[in-house]
Amino acid sequence: MIQSFQNIPDLLRLSDPQQPVYCIYPHVYDESTKHFLHGFPGRVLYAVKANNHPAVIETLYAAGVRHFDCASIAEIELVSNLCADCTTYFMNPIRFTGDARSAQQQHRVRHFVIDDRSGLAPLIDEIDPKSSIIFARMAVSHESAQADLSAKFGAQPNEIPALLSAISNSGAEAALAFNVGSGVEDPLAYEYAIGVARDVLKKVPFKIRLLDIGGGFPKSYPGLPVPELDEYFSSTQNAAEELSLTDDGELLAEPGRALSAPGMSAITRVLLRKPDRIYINDGLYGIFWELRFKAHLQYPFRVFRNGQLLEGDTRTLRIFGPTCDSEDELPAALQLPVDIDVGDHIEFGNIGAYSLSGRSDFNGFYSDNIVSITDPHSRPP
């Protein structure tokens, strides 16, 4: 159990934290997760890599998530130990020898993926094909994605029919998967990719049951607004109507960011104030590591002094992390209260995706202070 507080002012007054504190708002996760589960026309797998903290996984589970997209045996074990009635999927074409076997024998994993003919024999060697579903991962990219996920993995569309037939001949159920990218800014990207899948499937002599359209569903950040998720759901729905899957056919999605981003914030503390800049206790080697990749450049935020909102005139200030690396500066300067000073706290919202997982202890700065905020009226910035 993690510590809990009613709201942020309480947390700040009671603990005046020196270390960064990462706050889970379960009611916010509950809302955004249910919205996704009800809106997406198919089965929803949470991509564990986006945020693998047990408290986040449990919160998503409580909101109704039962399927988990895992990339390693460690992720499969993590999820299996947290929820006995969940289904884990081993959706990485790269695996250590023996891991597919233990995933199946110890955790009843039935879904696997390959993206090349060479991946089939070693996989079949470790699993029972008759009770397994093997996805062929297809490379598709769309210019609207902030990160291309087809540069590393995926067979070309023209190789897919042969790959699906080889899977089917092995005795496993053949299925198709793709990933348009991460942070996909145009809902039509899914329509486009499903169209590619439809054309490919016409060249396959049997129907498949499962089409996994991957992750990539974006969230808005300051300076980087994206369309509402509902537009992605209807774009997907429209395109899927033209697909010919089996009668019990199903779409799958693997959202990571869309499920993990909304319900978490990071509370940081100002350690030093200079006229045009501040230094805070977290940075690009900590919770803000994703900002190094220059998709979004900032998070929504608010400032507290002695547990109360600090408002009034603002000015532009550069924000630096605590390490000795001069690159450790947030990529966007922020409009902050003119008199912000040492001991004030800045809470950054919408920070649940690609933040906790991936932070490092570079230079000795690392916080594992994770709490939950219980008042359902509390919202992150």
Ligand SMILES: *Cc1c(COP(=O)(O)O)cnc(C)c1O
């Ligand atoms: C990273 C990843 C996801 C999740 O991507 P988001 O952009 O966070 O939704 C889903 N599937 C696979 C295979 C991935 O590598």
